[in-house]
Amino acid sequence: MLWACIVLPHLALDSVLRRHPEPDKPFAIVGGHPQRRELIAVNDAAAQAGLHAGQRMTLAQAILHDFAVVEQDPREAERWQRFLAAWAYRYSSQVYAGWPDAIVLEAQGSFSLVGDWPRFEAQLRADLTALGFRHRIALAPTAHGARVLAGVRDGLAILQREHLRNALGAVQIRRAALPDDAGMRLHHVGLRELRQLFALPRDGLRRRFGQGLLDQVDRMLGDAPELLDCYRPPDTFDVRIELAYEVEQHQALLFPVRRLTADLAAYLAGRDGGVQRFVLRLEHEEHPSTPVEIGLLAAERDPALLFELTRSRLERAEIPAPVVALRLIASHLPPFVPAGRDLFDEQPVGGVPWEQLRERLRARLGPDAVYRIAEATDPRPERAWQRDDGSSADGVEDRPPRPTWLLPQPIPLRGPAPRILSGPERLESGWWDGGDAKRDYYVLELALGQRAWAFAPVGEQGNWMLHGWFA
Template sequence: MLWACILLPQLALDSVLRRLPDPQRPLALVTGPAHLRSLYAVNASAAEAGLSPGMRLSAAHALLADVATVEHDALAEARWHRFLAAWAYRHSSLVSAQWPGCVVLEARASFQLLGPWPRFEARLREELTALGFAHRIALAPTPRAARVLAGLRDGMAVTSAPAMREILAKVPVRRAALPDGAGERLHRMGVRDLRALRALPRDSLRRRFGLELLSHVDRLYGEADDPLDCYAPPDHFDSRVELGYEVEHHPPLLFPLRRLIGDLCTYLSIRDGGVQRFVLRLEHEGRVQEGAHTDVEVGLLAAEREPARLFELTRNRLERVSIPKPVVAMRLLARELPPFVPASRDLFDARAQQTLPWPQLRERLRARLGDEAVYRVAPAGDPRPERAWRRDDGRPAIEPVLPPRPAWLLPHPVPLRGHGLRIVSGPERLESGWWDGEDARRDYYVLETAQGQRAWVFAPVGEREGWMLHGWFA
């Protein structure tokens, strides 16, 4: 096996920056009690101004008065860690997020599908950059070795066990991810690298540091099995974005909406599925349980997972909803995730950039005009022509077998007068409607006029005069 480790050096910070329209503005995550606030992480522009993690918040304001601050949310950081594990699951069936700040995945099995490691690595970096997460990537025969190498140098790739052992021997103990701070303690004792550590008696190391250290080193070198807590994707999608400010109009909501839709489509590609119904929840000040939210329901006629299409449909529905109170957060919930079947396309599509497939046009019209404004027409079980069709709502119905009907049916029958009328076919007797007060007893004929037109007419039962025109055949 070959394991790739994706190290996320600023996961908590990136999870905040990716939802901001201007991520270059100085920003710091703060933590600690109210009387002793300190900086947890800072972005590049804040670091250039002299701010650094661990600094007191008062000192940070003294250096940079206009720095934006956001409370560090450990639960949100863990949630984004799981999201990136879900993203990695689309590239490998063996993914683990058991170590904080990194994701490891088995890569060798994916080479046949995604190409050799340089191409695979480039794809991982491209997608992580699009998602908005800084990263370091390394490849090694064991997951722990990949984790250590990613911390040493970005882009390292070791594919053989002898080469891995040679590189690991020179790794400083303080950077070998040893458990319980053992690396710092060993460094103070004069043990500088893993070669010196492995030269020490194992019994002495076990008595002083415990079995966990020896187990870690054995698994690091691949001398013992390393069972990982493998990731399994959930069966629903639930993501929330806090805006950090109050929004009273639709345009400022579009940027976080695009991020939420992109995350949803990433999740759908992981499951190789689509979404047919989801809810965009606009949260206002107050408790959600007390109704301080506005739900925008998005329903599609078929499963979809194209980001641009889902964003366009959701934006159209969002713009039709009035915002009663300022919005402070957005949440996207999707529980109906049916299988997704990609639409078939011709090999030589003519001017595809100027055409819009019917499913896309249908969903766009429903989003703009409303669900009831766009529908299909299907035959009904009533033989009366004016009641012989219905709105197709997807429910099965009995479709009667009838003789040919005209393509142009008049809204109301009108008298047909003229000379040279010739009966082509008929009569077709219709007797129906006695149960709803609109009893109809008619004999229908197909007539040909002197000009060669074919008309669909009826007369009272048993008569051949007083024709009433009901439609024209093409």
């Protein structure tokens, strides 16, 4: 096995900045005791202005009086780590998210699908950049080894187990993610690199530092099994974004809505599924939340389509009070079946597939405004079709050709005697609902060359009633 470890050194900060409308302006996460507020994390703009993590809030305000702040939520980083585990699940069924600010996934099993490691690594980095998370990635034959290497050197890849000991040996002892405070204690006794730890007698290490240190080293080198409780994605997507200020217009909600739908698409890709119904809740300060329900005819997971549908429904919704938070909930997650495409698809550049166009029209015009016509089981021409919402059968039975243009009411056919091309087709139906019909239908060619669909009373010809035209 080969394990890829993704270290997220700024997970708490990135999880806030990715949904902040102005991430390039000075920004900080604050926490601590109410009487001793301090900065927990700052973005690049705030750091350039002289702010840094651990700084007292009063001093930071003296240096820079105008910067945005968000209260620290210890659970926020954990929620987004689980979200990224759901994203990583699209690439591997073995994902572990039990270490702070890190995710590990088994990568070798996906090489045949994604490509070799350089291509796989590039795909991971592209996804994480699009999601808005800074990261470091390393590959190693063990999960614990990959975690250590990712913490010290971005992009390192160890493919052979025999090379792992040398790579780990150069790691500083304090950065080796050893249990408890073992790294600092070993540093105090004069050890600087892991190779020095590897060379020490195991009995002495066990007496002074406990069996936990030896077990960690063995798992790191692959000499002991790694018992990881792998991640399993939940059956419901539920993400909430709290806005920095009250919003009263639809336009100001589009940025967080785009982020929410992109996160939903990433979650669905991890599950290899789609979504058919979900709800966007607009939360207000002193008013019940406003639900904006989005329904699709078929399961989808394209982020652009999900955003377009949500935006269309949101623009039609009334906002009764200022919005302070958004919450997107999706619990109906059926399997996703991609639309079939021909090998040599002649769809023009910039063209939109019919499935996406259909959903966009339904979102803008209403769910009942767009539908297709399908055959019904009633053979009477005026009742032989029905509106189709996608649940009816593709066809009910084999029938002779029907005209493209069916007249609202049959009319007498005048003019020279037509030539019969086919028929009669006997139709006898409707006795049970008062619309009894007994007709013999024919395909006729008129004197000017038109092809008509007409009927005559049963057993008679000549008294033609025109009912439709063929193209």
